[in-house]
Amino acid sequence: MRPIRSFATAAVALVFAGVAQAATYSLTSVDYFNSFAGDSPVEACTGCGSATADTSGVANSIVTLSNVSWDFSAGGNAYSIAFDGTTTLALGTTLNKTDDSCNQTVGSVCTLTNVRSGMAGPVYYTGIANDNLTSCANDRCRVDVSLSGSTLSVVIKRALSESATSGAFQSYTLSFTAVPVPAVAWLFGSALGIAGIVGGKARNKPHPAFAPGESTT
Secondary structure (H helix, E strand, O other): OHHHHHHHHHHHHHHHHHHHOOOEEEEEEEEEEEHHHOOOOEEOEOOOOOOEEEOOOHHHOEEEEEEEEEEEEEOOEEEEEEEEEEEEOOOOOOEEEEEEEEEEEEOOOOOHHHHHHOOOOOEEOOOEOOOOOOEOOOOOOEEEEEEEOOEEEEEEEEEOOOOOOOOOEEEEEEEEEEOOOOHHHHHHHHHHHHHHHHHHHHHHOOOOOOOOOOOOO
16 A cells, blocks of 8 residues: 555645645736826736746745836837736835846837836936935835735836925836636646545455454455
8 A cells, every 4th residue: 555655645745736836827907007197097918928926935925027018108118028027915115127128119118218218227226316325205216026915016116206205106007816726726726636535445454364353464
């Protein structure tokens, strides 16, 4: 019975290893908000593209964003953005962009002289402007990451003015939804349960060479 027991033990270990990793999330929408427009957000995502966010990092707190891309068309600007990066599942954190691109067709949000208005800059710090040096007042530069149920939210705030007394900002809210676990995983777990039952019955079955009540010695 040792081969069956060893197989079942190894298989259970694989299942628990899979459970230990958090879900994978898929990008469902990107919304844009501009403080000059009041409380009515301007829809930004005209073609969100695709993305995944895997939270299987240390203590399930590291969020890895890959292949994030969308098209923006609002407020006199039109551009496309794409990036990869990592952040932390916590409020008031940092988005480390490992790779990014910005291609504009209308406006100037992708230029180095107007980085506050777009998505330029390799890293988005909370409390620091896009130049990674200047202190950003009035809570205008933030990266907030939260998880509620099956929805993962990444909110990126950028200042709209160099003035320290200004409260103007714009924000991008990236919403991700958990990808369901494939049915094969559940089938595999069920198969393991059946294997365990069969293995248990096999261990409790009398030896075929002896009748019930007979001694083996």
